[in-house]
């Protein structure tokens with residue numbers, strides 16, 4: 001399967017997430033709250049752009065089954081995953097309006113613009129390649145944290161639970177199925193393009209963790 005080949009080219013990058021201080025801090029609960037809040041806000045506006053990918057994928061779907069997969073992932077993102085963000089923001093006394101007013105950091109915009117640009121000019125397989133890393137790598141991290149840390153007193157327990165649970169795993173399985181279905185029968189030249197997108201989004205994921213660890217935003221670049 002195509003995703004088995006993809007795994008070999010991203011494995012090292014994904015391993016590095018597990019050593020990242022932000023991810024480790026989520027696992028053992030030591031992550032500073034302000035860094036987590038930075039993730040919460042940046043990720044909320046990230047997910048709005050990410051959801052657009054699935055809408056583009058639905059529009060470009062060659063058949064009903066593919067359309068069902070794209071829209072199921074779209075629904076799961078808006079009404080499943082984003083509920084986690086809304087629940088955490090309530091705990092911190094941040095309203096949804098405030099979350100949505102977040103100015104995306106340049107790293108955030110670079111990542112979503114990269115995906116949306118490829119999705120808009122590519123076919124449904126390209127859209128599937130754009131969205132794959134997000135779902136798959138968070139599920140990979142969630143499962144790793146669930147298996148390797150004790151979460152009894154971890155304030156981020158719900159984070160680990162959600163990204164490792166059955167529902168999110170199903171969402172990820174749909175993203176993997178989409179990729180394999182749509183890559184089937186493609187010539188090597190096109191598979192290489194899809195692979196490059198998955199490797200690049202994997203690097204962007206690392207950058208996103210770093211952005212949250214450093215609480216990077218436009219204010220740090222130009223404070224006007």
Ligand SMILES: Cc1ncc(CO)c(N)n1
Nearest residue numbers: 043046047134135138208
């Ligand atoms: C940056 C980023 N990547 C992936 C996911 C998982 O969908 C997320 N919520 N945020």
